[in-house]
Structures are given as structure tokens and as C-alpha cells.
Amino acid sequence: MSTVSIAHLRKTYGQFVAVDDLSLDIPSGCVFGLLGPNGSGKTTTFKCALGLARRDAGDIRYDNVSLVPQTFERIAYVPEKSVLFEGITVAEHMELTRRSFARFDVKRCAELLAGFGIDPRKRVRVLSKGMKTATAVALAFARTPDIMILDEPTSGLDPINQRVVLNLIVEASANGTTVVFSSHQIGQVERAAERIAIIDRGTLILEGAVDDLKARRKIVEGVVDEHFSVDGFAGDARVAYVEHNGRIIRLHAISNADDLAAELSARGAIGVRVLDLGLEDIFFQSVSTAASRPEA
Amino acid sequence: MYYFEWLRVRRVFIVVGIVLAVLLALNVWARIRVNETGMNTNWSTNIPLSERATQTEHKLANGINETIIDDPSNGLHAVIDTNPSDWSRSIDVTGPKNVIAQSEVLHPQESIIAIHVVSQSTNGATQHVVVTQRIETPIEYLFVATMLFALITATIFGTAFGIQNSGHLEIAFTVPARREETALRLIGMDLLGILGTDALVIIAAVLAVATWTFPHLAWTSQSLLMIGVALLGPIAWYAMLLVATASLRRGFGVAVGLAWPVAIFVLVMAHVNLGTSNLAQSIQTIFGAINVLNPLEHMNLGRTDNGIVDTTGYGASIVWLCGLAIAYLALAIAQWRRVEA
Numbered sequence: 220m221s222t223v224s225i226a227h228l229r230k231t232y233g234q235f236v237a238v239d240d241l242s243l244d245i246p247s248g249c250v251f252g253l254l255g256p257n258g259s260g261k262t263t264t265f266k267c268a269l270g271l272a273r274r275d276a277g278d279i280r281y282d283n284v285s286l287v288p289q290t291f292e293r294i295a296y297v298p299e300k301s302v303l304f305e306g307i308t309v310a311e312h313m314e315l316t317r318r319s320f321a322r323f324d325v326k327r328c329a330e331l332l333a334g335f336g337i338d339p340r341k342r343v344r345v346l347s348k349g350m351k352t353a354t355a356v357a358l359a360f361a362r363t364p365d366i367m368i369l370d371e372p373t374s375g376l377d378p379i380n381q382r383v384v385l386n387l388i389v390e391a392s393a394n395g396t397t398v399v400f401s402s403h404q405i406g407q408v409e410r411a412a413e414r415i416a417i418i419d420r421g422t423l424i425l426e427g428a429v430d431d432l433k434a435r436r437k438i439v440e441g442v443v444d445e446h447f448s449v450d451g452f453a454g455d456a457r458v459a460y461v462e463h464n465g466r467i468i469r470l471h472a473i474s475n476a477d478d479l480a481a482e483l484s485a486r487g488a489i490g491v492r493v494l495d496l497g498l499e500d501i502f503f504q505s506v507s508t509a510a511s512r513p514e515a
Numbered sequence: 516m517y518y519f520e521w522l523r524v525r526r527v528f529i530v531v532g533i534v535l536a537v538l539l540a541l542n543v544w545a546r547i548r549v550n551e552t553g554m555n556t557n558w559s560t561n562i563p564l565s566e567r568a569t570q571t572e573h574k575l576a577n578g579i580n581e582t583i584i585d586d587p588s589n590g591l592h593a594v595i596d597t598n599p600s601d602w603s604r605s606i607d608v609t610g611p612k613n614v615i616a617q618s619e620v621l622h623p624q625e626s627i628i629a630i631h632v633v634s635q636s637t638n639g640a641t642q643h644v645v646v647t648q649r650i651e652t653p654i655e656y657l658f659v660a661t662m663l664f665a666l667i668t669a670t671i672f673g674t675a676f677g678i679q680n681s682g683h684l685e686i687a688f689t690v691p692a693r694r695e696e697t698a699l700r701l702i703g704m705d706l707l708g709i710l711g712t713d714a715l716v717i718i719a720a721v722l723a724v725a726t727w728t729f730p731h732l733a734w735t736s737q738s739l740l741m742i743g744v745a746l747l748g749p750i751a752w753y754a755m756l757l758v759a760t761a762s763l764r765r766g767f768g769v770a771v772g773l774a775w776p777v778a779i780f781v782l783v784m785a786h787v788n789l790g791t792s793n794l795a796q797s798i799q800t801i802f803g804a805i806n807v808l809n810p811l812e813h814m815n816l817g818r819t820d821n822g823i824v825d826t827t828g829y830g831a832s833i834v835w836l837c838g839l840a841i842a843y844l845a846l847a848i849a850q851w852r853r854v855e856a
Binding site for chain 2: 266269270271272273288289290291292294296298300301302303304307311314315318319320
């Protein structure tokens with residue numbers, strides 16, 4: 220059982236701020252999805268969390284203890300891009316991992332590889348992008364770690380193997396492993412993650428339990444006349460932002476959606492209804508709101 | 516991580532093994548050709564003989580090939596016993612002192628022929644000498660031969676950190692070991708590769724010698740020093756390349772390749788006579804100073820001072836090579852541990 224704690228993380232590359240004052244608390248046994256557009260700082264966050272990139276500020280703790288080499292016995296990391304050695308075979312990668320980690324289960328790894336349809340005798344060079352991802356995933360899961368950090372773990376995989384990876388994540392979590400993963404496939408995150416964080420331009424813009432976020436965030440939609448003014452809603456703290464296309468108005472509510480619906484009806488809107496949001500909508504809502512912020 | 520490096524080492528061993536096998540096969544072919552063309556592989560004693568001299572050869576019961584030379588004109592009688600099992604021979608020669616003195620019985624020209632005088636007596640102008648001779652290979656010769664191979668493998672292994680930097684640090688730096696420890700394990704494996712190459716080449720060299728003569732390996736006074744230089748030279752070279760590539764993500768292969776011409780250029784510029792002008796002297800001084808850090812400078816295996824082996828020079832070379840190797844390795848580790856993935 221592990222808790223990953225990231226506090227006030229900041230990482231810059233020259234003038235570019237990759238991550239800025241990012242704080243996350245990931246409870247033990249949780250599947251935690253980290254979402255964000257390309258270049259939002261997800262991979263940098265992972266690298267800083269693993270000490271692969273030096274942070275400018277902030278603190279990273281695993282079970283309240285700073286990262287030390289021995290911690291890696293308990294952490295498995297699958298990077299976004301393949302880091303496997305092209306010139307050696309999958310079996311040699313298994314041996315390399317076995318020699319590095321005491322808890323590596325060769326039999327389990329062989330089973331996982333077989334499940335993905337990968338021949339361990341093959342050199343990594345001849346594997347497709349998806350197969351390389353699957354190999355990295357198999358090597359990571361066979362270590363039976365306490366914490367898994369997976370950066371795009373389904374990248375390049377076909378839908379069937381994507382499902383296999385998601386099942387592995389859920390199964391690992393059920394066995395007490397803390398899984399932090401990023402994915403551009405929001406549907407996958409919605410399926411597997413209990414909690415999510417959305418970051419954009421290196422800053423945390425939303426964090427919480429998926430169910431809570433979905434319960435709080437709604438769209439209040441109605442039909443209004445051409446002269447309807449959105450002014451009253453645009454600055455409302457309960458509204459993330461307002462979409463107004465012709466006669467359709469959509470209020471992206473972050474709280475009290477029912478009250479907003481009543482107010483919208485009172486101001487003459489017809490056909491007012493409250494719509495549930497999927498995680499994808501929440502993501503777009505959050506990122507759109509963040510994009511409207513001025514650059515730091 | 517060291518397992519990956521072991522796989523590299525193993526691959527290098529296989530390649531070196533194949534190259535040595537080919538060279539050995541060529542050597543065996545040459546040996547067979549020499550036998551076929553009837554070249555005499557027995558060594559001559561260069562005893563001056565007259566036209567009346569007779570030479571008879573026969574095999575003794577114990578397998579020794581005995582050659583008896585009688586030269587009544589010179590009053591010389593020689594019995595040469597050659598042992599076919601180890602190619603050593605015993606020469607029992609009686610004759611005029613001046614004739615024996617002209618021969619190579621006592622003073623063979625080949626430095627690899629060792630002679631041991633068993634007895635020597637003089638009776639007037641007649642001398643009776645019994646010597647044993649055998650071809651000996653000074654052991655350091657083998658290490659000199661191996662240095663070239665070791666330098667090539669050291670050059671290959673010099674990219675060890677560069678390879679990790681080129682997209683594999685996520686593996687190297689997420690193992691439960693300190694980065695210094697990981698680096699030392701990689702280096703240890705590479706050193707095993709370099710020294711293993713030395714061993715393979717020495718074995719091949721001994722086999723090559725054995726196809727021509729019995730490989731008597733001789734230990735001389737300077738052997739240890741020369742072996743030290745031959746072993747440490749490639750290690751210092753490897754360490755220097757490691758420093759040059761420890762923080763490179765790409766282009767490390769080019770850097771390692773360029774190291775050769777650059778090091779040779781610096782070596783030449785430090786020693787060639789650039790002239791007596793102030794500018795030339797200044798340039799020479801600068802190159803001389805840089806060259807001190809060049810492992811090639813300290814790999815001279817022909818150090819003599821008026822024909823005498825310069826043991827002090829070898830000792831200094833060993834100290835320099837040791838110092839450079841340690842300093843370069845420490846620098847390389849310090850650099851690599853700070854590389855970001």
C-alpha cells in the first residue's frame with residue numbers, strides 16, 4: 220500500500236516552465252489518471268517523480284519517504300516512448316529485469332507476453348510500436364510492484380490489447396497496487412481511473428474523484444431568443460464558461476446545475492435541461508477554461 | 516543494467532573470437548605452406564664449415580633428432596640433439612676457439628633464442644662447449660600484440676554511457692541501485708571485456724607461436740612493467756572515451772571515432788619538431804601539456820635508453836596510465852550521474 224505525494228513541483232527547461240507548482244496526492248491502491256493536452260507536463264511530472272529529471276522546486280514522497288534507490292524495487296515505470304534496447308531480444312530484456320529486481324516473476328512475464336502474442340526470442344528491433352509497448356507493460360507488471368507509473372501504457376496497442384492493459388491496471392489496483400497513468404484516450408481513463416488530475420501548461424487545473432467530478436459538473440442547455448444576453452451567467456462562479464451558438468445556450472456548470480436551470484428558465488429560455496458530463500466533456504471544459512486564462 | 520553490458524561484452528568476444536580464428540587459420544595455412552615448400556625450420560648454428568665437412572642425421576631411441584657434424588679441415592666435431600617435443604636443443608661442440616667464436620652457438624642473433632651454457636672448457640686452442648638452446652618468447656611480446664585488439668574493444672566499450680543516454684536512462688536510472696553503483700557495474704563489465712580480449716588474444720598468440728615452435732614464454736626483468744603498460748593503456752583509453760561521451764545523447768559514436776585522429780594529432784604535434792620560432796615553441800608547449808593527458812603518449816613499449824630498457828620510463832608510464840584511468844573514470848561517473856532522462 221503506497222501513497223505518492225507530489226508537493227509544489229516546479230520544473231523548467233531554460234525559460235520554459237514545464238511544470239509549475241504542481242501538487243498531487245495519490246492514495247494507496249488508487250488508479251489515478253493524469254490527463255492533459257500534449258506538452259502539458261505529464262511526462263515531465265512522471266520524470267521528476269522518478270528522479271529522472273531534476274526538479275527546480277518541490278518535494279516528492281512515497282509513503283512519506285523521499286525517493287531513494289531502494290524505492291525502485293517497489294516502483295515500475297513504463298515510459299511513453301520505448302526505452303527497450305533494440306539490439307537484444309525480449310527474453311534478454313526479461314533476464315535484464317530479473318537481475319535488476321528481486322520481485323520480478325519470470326513465469327508471470329512469460330504469460331503476459333504470450334497474452335500479447337509476443338515471441339520472447341524476437342529482437343526488440345523487429346517488434347511493432349504496439350508490441351514494444353506491450354513488452355514494456357509485461358515487464359512492468361511482472362515485477363508485482365507497489366506503485367506503477369504508466370505513461371501512455373496503451374500507446375500503439377490495438378483495441379483488444381488496450382483492453383488487456385486496462386484490465387491489468389484494474390487487477391493490479393484490486394491487489395493493492397497504486398497505479399498512476401496518463402493517456403490521451405479519455406475513455407480508457409474513465410473506465411479505469413478512480414481519481415484524475417488534469418494539467419495544462421504545467422499547472423493543475425482540476426483534480427478529484429471521477430464520480431464526484433461527474434456529479435458536480437453538468438451542462439445546462441436551453442433555447443433562447445436572439446437578443447438573449449449571457450452577461451449574467453458569464454461571470455457566475457457556478458459557471459465554468461458559456462457556449463452561445465445562435466439560439467442555443469449551454470452553461471458549463473461546475474456546481475448547482477439545477478439552480479442554474481431554474482434561473483435560465485426564469486429568464487425566458489425554453490426547453491431547458493440538465494445534461495450529465497462524461498470525462499471527455501469535463502476534460503474539454505477544464506482545458507477550455509484554462510486556455511481562456513492569460514499566460515503566466 | 517550490467518547484464519545489458521555483459522551482452523555487449525559477449526558480442527565483442529564473439530567478434531574478436533571470429534577474427535582471431537580467421538587469423539589463426541591463416542597462420543596454420545602459412546605453416547602448412549612452409550612445410551610443403553620445404554623450408555627448413557630448424558635453426559642454424561651458423562658454424563663455419565669447410566667443403567669436406569660431413570653431416571649425418573639420425574633419430575635416437577628416445578625420439579631425439581641427432582645431427583653429427585664432422586669437419587676434419589677445421590678440426591671441428593659437433594653433436595646437435597634437437598628435442599621434437601619442445602624444440603629445444605643441446606649442442607656439444609669441440610673445435611678451434613676462433614671457429615666456435617664465429618658461430619652463433621654462444622651468441623645467437625635472434626633475441627628470442629635463449630642459450631644456457633652447460634659447460635665450457637678450453638684446452639690450448641681447442642674449446643669444448645656444451646650449450647642448450649631454445650626459442651623463447653618474451654611474455655610481454657604477447658601483451659604488445661594484444662594491445663591493439665584491446666584498444667579497439669576499449670573504443671567500442673567507450674560508448675557505454677552514451678548508449679544508455681540515447682533513450683535508455685529510464686531503465687538504467689530506475690533500478691534499485693545508486694547511479695554510481697550502476698555506473699561502476701557497467702564499467703566493471705567493460706573492463707572485463709577489455710581484459711577478456713587481452714586473454715583471448717594471448718591464447719591465440721600462444722597457439723600461433725605453437726604452430727611454428729614450442730611456445731616457451733620467458734619472463735624477463737622488464738616483463739612486468741611492459742605488461743602493466745599494455746594492460747593499463749587500453750583501460751586509460753577507455754576511461755578517456757567514457758569522459759568524452761558520458762553526457763552525450765547522440766553523436767557519441769562520432770566522438771569516439773574522432774578520438775583516434777585527435778589523440779594521434781596531439782601526440783604528433785607534441786613530438787614533431789615545429790621549429791625554433793616563439794610561436795612554434797608556444798604551440799609545442801601547449802600540445803605537450805595536452806599530450807600529458809593523452810593515454811597514447813604513455814603507451815610506448817619501446818622505451819630504451821642507450822640500448823638499455825628504460826625501466827624508470829615504464830614505471831612512470833604505469834603511474835600516469837593508472838592516474839589517468841582513475842581520474843577519467845571518476846569524471847565520467849560524476850558526469851553521467853547528473854544526466855537527465
